Every structure is written in C-alpha cells, then in structure tokens.
Amino acid sequence: MKLKFTFWKLVFLALMAAGFYATVVRFTQGLGRSTNLSDQFPWGIWIGFDVLCGVMLAAGGFTLTAAVHIFNIKRLRPIVRPTILTAFLGYVLVCVALMYDLGRPYRIWHPLIMRNPHSVMFEVAYCVMLYTAVLSLEFSPIVLEHFNLQKPLKIIRGVLVPLVIGGVILSTLHQSSLGTLYLIMPEKLHPFWYSPLLPVFFFISAIAVGLAMTIFESSMSSRHFGQQLELPILQELGRVLVVVLSVYGILRFEDLLHRGVLKLMFQPGYEMYLFWLEISLSLILPLLLLAQRKVRMSAGGLYLAAVLVVLGFITNRLNVSITGLESAAGLHYIPKWTEVAVTGAIIAAGFALFGLAVKYLPIFPAEKQPAVVEVEAGAATPVLSHAGD
Amino acid sequence: MSKALLYDSTMCIGCKQCEQACAGQNKLRYDEAVAAEQQQSEHKYTVVLTKGDRFMRRLCMNCEDPACASVCPVGALRKTAAGPVTYDADRCMGCRYCMVACPFGVPKYEWSKILPKVQKCTMCPDRVATGQPTACAEICPTGATKFGDRDALILEAQQRIRDNPGQYVNHIYGLTEVGGTSVLLLSGVAFEEFGYRTDISKDPLPVLTYRVLSRIPDFVPLGGMLLGGVWWITHRREEVAAAEGHGSAHGTPDQKERKP
Structure with a gap:
C-alpha cells in the first residue's frame, strides 16, 4: 500500500513538473512554439480534450443533482457530493485550460461586456461562467459544514432548489452548445460527425457520460479511499445508462441513415476506423455488456462498461473536434509534447484535488452503514448526513 | 449602397502590384521574399496565385453575412454596411473560432507572437468610408480588380460573360456562395484549380447556428x-x-x- 502511494505520488510530481515547464514555454514563447496548431488547424487538444471532454466528464453534476433534488430519487443521495465535487473541479480545470488556449488569456472577461448574442461561443462562455458559479454554491455546503458555519448554510439550503434548476438549465444549454459550435462548418466537418443533430447528440451523450463517470468514480473511490461501494445505486445507474445509450444509438444511426452516410461506414479509411472505434467503445461494447443481467448486477461489470462509455465519448469528442476536420485542413494534427504535458498536468491536478477533498471534507457518507438503508426505513426521514446537498 | 470588388482573372497580368499596395496600406513588410510566397498569411493579406500564364487572386471575401463575425463572442469582427468585414484587435481575446468557422480559411493568426492578433484583409474600411477605392483596386494597371457598387459590378460581370462566353467559366464566384460576398470573381478556368470550392452552401452559414441559438x-x-x-x-x-x-x-x- 505504501509503495503504491509513493508510486502515484511520483507520477503526479513528474506530470506536474512537465506541465510547469510546458507552461513556461507556452507563456514565454507563444502558441506557435508551444503547440502544433496552425492557420489550417487552429484548435487542438486544449479545445478538443481539455474543454470539450472536460465539460462532458463533469456532466454527472447536473445529472445527479437533477435526479436527487428535482426527481426526488433519494436512493441516489449518497453519490451527489462526489459528483458535485467532480463537476466543480472539472469546470475550474476547464477554465484553467482555456487560459492556455486563448491567444490573450487576460481578456477572458471580454465576453462579459462585449456581447454578441449571435455567437455560440458567447453563449457557452456565459453558461460556463454562470454554471461554475452555481457549482461553487452547490459545493459550498460541504465546506461550510466542515467549518460548522450554520448561517450561510441555512441561506444556501433555502435557495437550493432554484439553484439546482438553474444549474440544470445552464448545463443543458452549454453541453448542447458545444455541439452547436460545429454547426457553422458544414463544408469542413466530415459527414460522420457533421449533423444538424450535433447539439442533441452532445447533450444526450453528456448524460450518458455523467452516469458512467459516477459509476467509475464510486468504484475508484471505494478502491482508493476505502469508501463503501453502493452497489444497488450503481445498478440503478447502470439500468438508466442502458436506456440513455439506446436512445443515443438509435438517434445516431437514424441520422446517419437519413443523411445517406451509411455507405461510408464500410469504405476503409482514416475516418472510418476512428468512427468504428468510437461506435464500438461508446455503444456496441457497453450495450452488449449491460444487456447481460449478470454483468449489470456486478460491480466489476458495471465498472468496465462505465470505463468503455467514458473512453467512447472521449473518442467522439476528439473525432468531432480533430479527426473530422483533418481532411478539410489537408493535414494530420498530432499534439506537440507541450500540449500533452499541459493536459496531463491538468488531469493530474484534478485527481490530486479530488483526493485531497475526499480526505479533508465530508464528501462520502461518514456513517459505516450505507445510506440506502436509512432511506428505505422511511421516506419522510431526512438523511442527516446529507441535508445540505 | 454596399460596395464590392470585382476581380477578373482573365484581365490579370500577375504584376502583383495589388499585393504591394495592400502591404503598404496595412503597414506590412513587402519584399521579394514575401512577393514569392504563394499563400495568404498573417503578413500577406492578398496573394496573386500563379499557374503558368494564369493568375487568380485570393483575399478575404468580405461575405455579406460572414460566419467569422457571427461566431466572434466579443464582436471583434463586424460586417459594415459599406461592405468591409472589419477587425477590432482591442476586443479580440484569441479564441480563434473565426478561423475555424471561415469557409474560405481566410483569418490568419500571429502564432509566433506572445500577444497575437488575427490578421486578414478588411477591404480598406477607412478608404471605402470616404468613397475611395481599396488600395488593390486603385493600383491595378489593367482594371482586373475593380471597385464599385456591388449591384453594378454584378451586372457588369454578367455582361462580360455574355459578351465573351468562350473566355469565361459561366459562374460569378461570390454572387451566391455562402449567401453572397463583397468580392466577386470571374475566371477562365475552373475555380477549383485555384482552390476555390464551388460545392459550398448557397445559404449564409450563420443561419445554421442561429437557428439553434434563437x-x-x-x-x-x-x-x-x-x-x-x-x-x-x-x-x-x-x-x-x-x-x-x-x-x-x-x-x-x-x-x-x-x-x-
């Protein structure tokens, strides 16, 4: 155990050191020296992975808060806090990544006062900003509880429901809008990925990834922080995940059919291979796995399916933002080491902050017995350990 | 009345005086090395492409309903009523969405600078505002690049094709592409030969995103x-x-x- 801890600490330090050096290169030498971006290919992994995937991976926040606070599914309550923590860290890190990608990061506030309501980017900027604020408020009870500050805690609890509703609306808007960003380039984006339904696809897949990430995190947390694995909850999430993936799959293939793209699916080529990689990871394999009751009911099976879904939709976002634009640009984009180092450091920071928060803040239920029992005992009994979520 | 440029490649002699005048107008370096460059870049807003004795200009099309201006979150890029699509560097935060969105790949970035700007032809907005032609049109010795009212230039282009049907491809590039542009092109050879895509949408691109946003x-x-x-x-x-x-x-x- 101790050896493992030291190993991960070393990995973390190595990633942070590389990230620090890359940061120095980025801000002293400019984007040209620190990236493989060009006039032909102006957006790379800092947008494709750090922003698009970062926002997508944080979707558990709005999915779970909606399920628990709006749809009143109390069984899911014990995992609300870890997902809010992930979402909050996710959005903060997305903002950090944007500071690297923007040519003039010190002007990141410009959309606040220089408005262009016709711009999808403007809308995304506003939603991400407001939602980060909502997430910090949703996260605040955890910190306030830790320091036993009752007065502000009471205020937050009072406005929690409108706050959650606002958060869900903001998330719906910008999760889908990240897809809308690409609607402006019908001539550039490969037909596998250019679709008028892009906003719908981005939104539905964000829900799927939100659920998958919640399963993934719960499993990881149970392994590394010794937290109780809430198997019945994960099974429930797994069932919902099957439904969401099926809806997404049907829409995705109907869209390909209507746009006459199905024939391209069997013409070997760069785009075809990455399309099938995406579809296999995001749809075929997880649905095959989850269709079997034995897998759906086991912690290991759910974990595997969740990991596949997450990897599959990461592939999807990278396909939309990178693969699908390469042939129009007439080049293959491969990120420079500095780009990879910054992304690696951001991911490492995310894991480290998550670990620290779990260690020092009441993220997971303090009681040894699972909260599920408590809920089953009586619906009207408030779940004390989580009254402030 | 909106202004436009009509470039007739059959009249062009490839003297590149438009390139030089453009560089002078926009205070860009221009020497033999730059003159030899065959692509638009952050230090070369317009280029005369050369293939044997055939020439073709490339410059910002200054679209009627530009994708770049519609996607810019801070309104740094704007379409003016007179025709030019202008750029306000003081607003730009460098998200580069304009570069991704432009169907012609026009906006270029100062990748080597610490505090970079977007660079593109803005159709000499200061000159156009005072009724002067753009620098490139003013200098052109053969009249291949002509400045005028867009409607009048369209009629003239149609007339030229009618008068010499054998000399031209029967297509005014920019008349309907992405909803029309303020730069109109005539050519004796297929536009694709010089990298102009003819398969692009006839509708303005901003509609695609605004339909969702609205x-x-x-x-x-x-x-x-x-x-x-x-x-x-x-x-x-x-x-x-x-x-x-x-x-x-x-x-x-x-x-x-x-x-x-």
Whole structure:
C-alpha cells in the first residue's frame, strides 16, 4: 500500500513538473512554439480534450443533482457530493485550460461586456461562467459544514432548489452548445460527425457520460479511499445508462441513415476506423455488456462498461473536434509534447484535488452503514448526513 | 449602397502590384521574399496565385453575412454596411473560432507572437468610408480588380460573360456562395484549380447556428417551469404519502374515509 502511494505520488510530481515547464514555454514563447496548431488547424487538444471532454466528464453534476433534488430519487443521495465535487473541479480545470488556449488569456472577461448574442461561443462562455458559479454554491455546503458555519448554510439550503434548476438549465444549454459550435462548418466537418443533430447528440451523450463517470468514480473511490461501494445505486445507474445509450444509438444511426452516410461506414479509411472505434467503445461494447443481467448486477461489470462509455465519448469528442476536420485542413494534427504535458498536468491536478477533498471534507457518507438503508426505513426521514446537498 | 470588388482573372497580368499596395496600406513588410510566397498569411493579406500564364487572386471575401463575425463572442469582427468585414484587435481575446468557422480559411493568426492578433484583409474600411477605392483596386494597371457598387459590378460581370462566353467559366464566384460576398470573381478556368470550392452552401452559414441559438429565450422559462413542476409533483407526492402514513397511524377510520 505504501509503495503504491509513493508510486502515484511520483507520477503526479513528474506530470506536474512537465506541465510547469510546458507552461513556461507556452507563456514565454507563444502558441506557435508551444503547440502544433496552425492557420489550417487552429484548435487542438486544449479545445478538443481539455474543454470539450472536460465539460462532458463533469456532466454527472447536473445529472445527479437533477435526479436527487428535482426527481426526488433519494436512493441516489449518497453519490451527489462526489459528483458535485467532480463537476466543480472539472469546470475550474476547464477554465484553467482555456487560459492556455486563448491567444490573450487576460481578456477572458471580454465576453462579459462585449456581447454578441449571435455567437455560440458567447453563449457557452456565459453558461460556463454562470454554471461554475452555481457549482461553487452547490459545493459550498460541504465546506461550510466542515467549518460548522450554520448561517450561510441555512441561506444556501433555502435557495437550493432554484439553484439546482438553474444549474440544470445552464448545463443543458452549454453541453448542447458545444455541439452547436460545429454547426457553422458544414463544408469542413466530415459527414460522420457533421449533423444538424450535433447539439442533441452532445447533450444526450453528456448524460450518458455523467452516469458512467459516477459509476467509475464510486468504484475508484471505494478502491482508493476505502469508501463503501453502493452497489444497488450503481445498478440503478447502470439500468438508466442502458436506456440513455439506446436512445443515443438509435438517434445516431437514424441520422446517419437519413443523411445517406451509411455507405461510408464500410469504405476503409482514416475516418472510418476512428468512427468504428468510437461506435464500438461508446455503444456496441457497453450495450452488449449491460444487456447481460449478470454483468449489470456486478460491480466489476458495471465498472468496465462505465470505463468503455467514458473512453467512447472521449473518442467522439476528439473525432468531432480533430479527426473530422483533418481532411478539410489537408493535414494530420498530432499534439506537440507541450500540449500533452499541459493536459496531463491538468488531469493530474484534478485527481490530486479530488483526493485531497475526499480526505479533508465530508464528501462520502461518514456513517459505516450505507445510506440506502436509512432511506428505505422511511421516506419522510431526512438523511442527516446529507441535508445540505 | 454596399460596395464590392470585382476581380477578373482573365484581365490579370500577375504584376502583383495589388499585393504591394495592400502591404503598404496595412503597414506590412513587402519584399521579394514575401512577393514569392504563394499563400495568404498573417503578413500577406492578398496573394496573386500563379499557374503558368494564369493568375487568380485570393483575399478575404468580405461575405455579406460572414460566419467569422457571427461566431466572434466579443464582436471583434463586424460586417459594415459599406461592405468591409472589419477587425477590432482591442476586443479580440484569441479564441480563434473565426478561423475555424471561415469557409474560405481566410483569418490568419500571429502564432509566433506572445500577444497575437488575427490578421486578414478588411477591404480598406477607412478608404471605402470616404468613397475611395481599396488600395488593390486603385493600383491595378489593367482594371482586373475593380471597385464599385456591388449591384453594378454584378451586372457588369454578367455582361462580360455574355459578351465573351468562350473566355469565361459561366459562374460569378461570390454572387451566391455562402449567401453572397463583397468580392466577386470571374475566371477562365475552373475555380477549383485555384482552390476555390464551388460545392459550398448557397445559404449564409450563420443561419445554421442561429437557428439553434434563437430558441434559448423560449427554452429557459419553459425548462424552468418544467423542472419546477417536476420538483413540485415529486415532493408533493412525498408530503401526501407522509401525511397519509401519519393519518393511518394516529387518525380515526372516519378521517381516513374522507380522503378520496
């Protein structure tokens, strides 16, 4: 155990050191020296992975808060806090990544006062900003509880429901809008990925990834922080995940059919291979796995399916933002080491902050017995350990 | 009345004086090395492409309904009524969405600078505002690049094609591409030979995103109502269940019967 801890600490330090050096290169030498971006290919992994995937991976926040606070599914309550923590860290890190990608990061506030309501980017900027604020408020009870500050805690609890509703609306808007960003380039984006339904696809897949990430995190947390694995909850999430993936799959293939793209699916080529990689990871394999009751009911099976879904939709976002634009640009984009180092450091920071928060803040239920029992005992009994979520 | 440029490649002699005048107007370096460059870049807004004795200019098309201006979150790029698509560097935060969105790949970035700007031809907005032609049109010795009212230039281009049908491809590039542009091109060879795509949309691109964006004002109150309603129903149900549970434990049979 101790050896493992030291190993991960070393990995973390190595990633942070590389990230620090890359940061120095980025801000002293400019984007040209620190990236493989060009006039032909102006957006790379800092947008494709750090922003698009970062926002997508944080979707558990709005999915779970909606399920628990709006749809009143109390069984899911014990995992609300870890997902809010992930979402909050996710959005903060997305903002950090944007500071690297923007040519003039010190002007990141410009959309606040220089408005262009016709711009999808403007809308995304506003939603991400407001939602980060909502997430910090949703996260605040955890910190306030830790320091036993009752007065502000009471205020937050009072406005929690409108706050959650606002958060869900903001998330719906910008999760889908990240897809809308690409609607402006019908001539550039490969037909596998250019679709008028892009906003719908981005939104539905964000829900799927939100659920998958919640399963993934719960499993990881149970392994590394010794937290109780809430198997019945994960099974429930797994069932919902099957439904969401099926809806997404049907829409995705109907869209390909209507746009006459199905024939391209069997013409070997760069785009075809990455399309099938995406579809296999995001749809075929997880649905095959989850269709079997034995897998759906086991912690290991759910974990595997969740990991596949997450990897599959990461592939999807990278396909939309990178693969699908390469042939129009007439080049293959491969990120420079500095780009990879910054992304690696951001991911490492995310894991480290998550670990620290779990260690020092009441993220997971303090009681040894699972909260599920408590809920089953009586619906009207408030779940004390989580009254402030 | 909106202004435009008509470039007739059959009249062009490839002297590149337009390139030089453009560089002078925009205070860009211009020497033999730059003159030899065959692509638009952050230090070369317009280029005369050369293939044997055929020439073709490339410059910002200054679209009628430009994708770049529609996507810019801070309104740094704007379409002016006179025709030019202008750029305000003081607003730009460097998101580069304009570069990704432009169907012609026109906006270029100062990748080597610490504080970079977007660079592109802006159709000499200061000159056009005072009724002068653009620098490139003014210098052109053969009239291949002509400045004027867009409507008049379209009529003239149509007339030229009618008068010499064998000399031209029967197509005015920019008349309908992406909803029309303020730069109109005539050519003796297929436009694709010089990298102009003829398969691009005839509709303005900003419609594609605005169709989605314009629904947001309706979506926000509707979504709020819907979610608020769901919250009310689920929690009311719980209250009722709690009250009924309470009633059955302590209430009389009489009270219970009164409930529907």
